[in-house]
Amino acid sequence: MGSNSFPKTERLLKRADFLRLSRSGKKIQTRFFIAAVLDGTTGNNRIGITVSKRVGKAVERNRIKRLIREYYRNRKTTLPGNRDINIIARKYAKFLSNHELVKALDDLFAKLNKQK
Numbered sequence: 001m002g003s004n005s006f007p008k009t010e011r012l013l014k015r016a017d018f019l020r021l022s023r024s025g026k027k028i029q030t031r032f033f034i035a036a037v038l039d040g041t042t043g044n045n046r047i048g049i050t051v052s053k054r055v056g057k058a059v060e061r062n063r064i065k066r067l068i069r070e071y072y073r074n075r076k077t078t079l080p081g082n083r084d085i086n087i088i089a090r091k092y093a094k095f096l097s098n099h100e101l102v103k104a105l106d107d108l109f110a111k112l113n114k115q116k
Contacts, residue, residue, distance in 0.1 A: 006073045012048030012084060021048070021086045028111050032096065032104045034088040035112060045079055047072050048086040056094040064089050067098060071105045079112060 012018060025036035040046055049068050051061040068087055072079075087108070096104060 003077060004073055006069060009042065010044060010046055012046050012086060017084060018048055018086055021084055028115060030104060030108045030111065032090050032093040033108045034090065035108055036086040037112065037115065038084050040082045040084045043082060045076065045081065046084045050086055051089040054091055055089050060094040064093055067101050068105065071102060075109065079109065085112065
């Protein structure tokens with residue numbers, strides 16, 4: 001697959017992985033997102049996305065998840081290391097335009113790059 005693909009090996013899929021991240025992962029916060037980060041067990045970064053019903057209706061939640069996935073897919077080579085990352089959208093992320101959401105993700109990923 002190409003470098004811009006997003007295969008299952010790069011996703012957090014199991015509930016146990018999400019629970020492990022929430023319990024023992026380091027939390028990195030921005031105004032619109034929280035990232036729980038922990039050293040990974042695989043050979044590459046894995047990402048999970050959590051957008052709860054508190055954020056909004058299904059259309060709004062799916063738009064946020066879709067934009068986060070696309071952002072990560074296009075910029076995953078800039079994120080070094082071997083980490084598991086769960087990106088959690090905060091309540092007011094639904095009010096952001098697509099451009100503002102990308103800017104907020106830029107801030108989050110800049111903090112992730114500084115972290116390690």
